[in-house]
Amino acid sequence: MRRPAPLKNLDRELARFHGRLKAGAGFVALLATVLLAREFYLQITQHAFYTGRAESNRISLVPIAPNRGLILDSKGRVLAENYSAYTLEVTRAHIHNLEATLTEVGKLIEITPGQLRRFRRLLAESHEFETVPLKSKLTDEEVAILAANRYRLPGIEVKARLFRNYQAGPGMAHVVGFIGRINDRDLKQLRESGREKNYQGGAHIGKTGLEQSYETLLHGRTGFDQMETDSGGRAVRVLSRIAPVPGKDLRLYLDRELQEVAEHAFGDYLGGLVALDPNTGGVLALVSKPGFDPNLFVDGIDPVTWKSLNESPDRPMVNRVLRGIYPPGSTIKPFMAMAGLELGLRKPEDAIVDPGYFTLPRSRHQYRDWKKGGHGVVNLSKSIAQSCDVYYYRLAVDMGIDRMHDYLAQFGLGEKSGIDLDGESAGLLPSREWKQRRFKQVWYPGETVIAGIGQGYHLTTPLQLAVATAMIANGGQRIEPRLAQAARDPLTRTWQTLPAPARTRLAIDPQNLAAVREGMVAVTHPGGTASRAAAGAVYTIAGKTGTAQVVGIKQGARYDAASLARKHRDHALFIAYAPAENPTIAIAVMVENGEHGATTAAPIARAVMDFYLTGKRPGAMTLGGNDATD
Incomplete structure (x- = not known):
């Protein structure tokens, strides 16, 4: 027999239902409270933050x-x-x-x-x-x-x-x-x-x-x-x-037309030129040849073009005025002469007999003069005018390398000039201490001899030579060269002069300065090494020619340009200022493999000075001639 089903307890089930209903209502109320709290937090508490976020998404x-x-x-x-x-x-x-x-x-x-x-x-x-x-x-x-x-x-x-x-x-x-x-x-x-x-x-x-x-x-x-x-x-x-x-x-300060004249004057030669106002330090012209087209770099240069520029044997990317370092050659002689006078080792009237060579005591090695047979009796003015090597061999030995270094350094040689361009080389002004530090070797007397004519370890830039030349022109003021003169405010459209370059003064006896200047003027007069380049000038030029060896020459041999490839021929240099009585331009020219300062570098300087001082534009120039050379 089947057992009858028990009767349901409705009161108990109803109580259980009400309990569940209350729990569900409580849970819903809790969720509603959480949602309301979150809404309050977002809408009220964080209102400023999320308004800013929304605004930033809408605004860029x-x-x-x-x-x-x-x-x-x-x-x-x-x-x-x-x-x-x-x-x-x-x-x-x-x-x-x-x-x-x-x-x-x-x-x-x-x-x-x-x-x-x-x-x-x-x-x-x-x-x-x-x-x-x-x-x-x-x-x-x-x-x-x-x-x-x-x-x-x-x-x-x-x-x-x-x-x-x-x-x-x-x-x-x-x-x-x-x-x-x-x-x-x-x-x-x-x-x-x-x-x-x-x-x-x-x-x-x-x-x-x-x-x-x-x-x-x-x-x-x-x-x-x-x-x-x-x-x-x-x-x-x-x-x-x-x-x-x-x-x-x-x-x-630079004049574009003067720059074009200088660039044209080089012709097919490579090299560097810088012209300064000796009174302000302003750079009037600065040419490094060859150049390159800067427009190629504005939006990224093609790799093939970059490679051709970077690997060119002519080195167009190198600024020869600032970074090209060369032996100064005979352009060092006016500064050596000033050192001899200022250090009391020479007087303007002191003279030597130049037989065409110089030998150190207890040595048979001959340091030759550039002029075979020598210059005869030579005083200070003639030593500059005719660039007598023997005069400066002797002076260098009397002076010694350390005194030579210390005095020439005052003209800015062996130091950066401070020009407002990056990448300048300091060059090299040698001394005993430098050689010991660099090579762990002693300094030899023969190295002093050739240092007296700007050879050996001595290396300089055209810019350094121009700064030193400007110091002779302005009476001893060393001025940092500057390209930029003024800046124009874009709002007011008014020009404001940029801060003046730094200046230092080297105390020079006026009589000694006059003696060196006299010798530099004689360089451009009949009998001087640059007389042909200065012929016909309506103003007085003071200058100094120079030749810097690229390859050495054996004892007893003579320099023969015809037997050398052009890249092995001597560099030609010329420094000058004008007008000699009241200088307004100082210039340094270096012509790579130009052989002689008188016949290649000096005519370039003359073309630039002519245009700057008289407005005369040069015609077709022929570099070369029959000047006494150095």
Whole structure:
């Protein structure tokens, strides 16, 4: 038999149901409380924070690169300027298949192999979210084609960019320099100096020359647009703007026409020339030949072109005025003469007999004069005018290398001049202490002999020679040379003179100075080594020729240029100032493998001084002649 089912306890079940209902209601109330608390926290407590977040998602700060300052010559002629052009830019992070995209772009507009090589190099140096230029200076037709196809080319856009143009070309490349794209090393320097924010939106920075030295002044201050954007990140409208401040314009002491005259005067020769105002230190002309086209570097130079420049035997990338180091040769003699007078080792009237050679005591080795048979009786003035080697061999031995070093150092030899360009070489002014430190060797008497005529270990730059020559011209003031003279404020448009260069004065006995100056004037008069180069000048020139050996010559042998390859022939030098009575220009010229200062370097200096002092432009120049040579 089946047992009957027990009767349900309705009261107990109802009580259980009410308990569950209360628990559920409590749980719902708890959740509602949590939600309300969270809403209160978000809406009230964190209102300011999330309002700012929402606003930042809606508003973007777009940097505006400032216009770079112009670089002008002393007469206001433009050397470096800006112009606007369209550029095809690629953002790698927005592209799924870069190679396919490049192929597609190549079907629309012409992309050359050189542009692709440059793009890939810049791409390797850039971050993923940075835009990299693929092609610059687009035509209107190319802009229209790319705009019409933009919808199917994500990561590709056309931007208006400012470009730098160097009107003066290769002749001013070592002075003005060039700008280039900012790389990792530049970014590191900007971060360390706290200037990184000022380069947001900008892609270029000064790399060499004045563009680098005066980067802070030329760059200006970056501005910002506060842009409202839609959900797709597209700009809707400009809410506010902080306008960029253009960079300051830079005016130089340098005269572009004088620079062109100097460059033309070199003809096919290589070398360097620098002309200074001995009273201000202003650089009137600075030529390093050969030069290069700085426009090649503005938006990234093609690797093939860079290799050809960097590996050229003519070394166009080397600034020979600042970084070229050469034996000063006989251009050292006026400074040696001044040392002899100031140290009390010689008087102007003291004379020697020059037989054409010099020997040290207890030695049979002959140190020859450049003139076979010698110069006869020679005093200080004649020793400079005819560049008598034997006079300075003897003086050097009497002086000793250490006193020679200490006195010549006061003319800036063996030291950087302080010019407002980077990369200057200090050259080398030897001493006993230097040789011991460098080679762990003693100094030999024969090394002192040849140091007296600017040979041996002594190395100098054309700029150092120009600074030293200016000191003789201005009575002993050593002035740091300067290219930049003034800066123009972009807002007020007024010119402000830049801080004056540092000056130091070397105390020189006026009579000793007059004696050396007399000898340098005699160099350009009949009987002097540069008389032919100075013939017909309507002003008085004081100068000194020099020849610097490139290869050694055996004892008893004679220099024979015809038997040497041109690259092994002597360098030619000439230093000068004019007018001798009241100098306004001091100049140093170095002609690589030019053989004789009188016949190659001096005519170049004459052409520059003629134009500067009289406005006369040289005709077709023939370097060479029948001067007494050195």
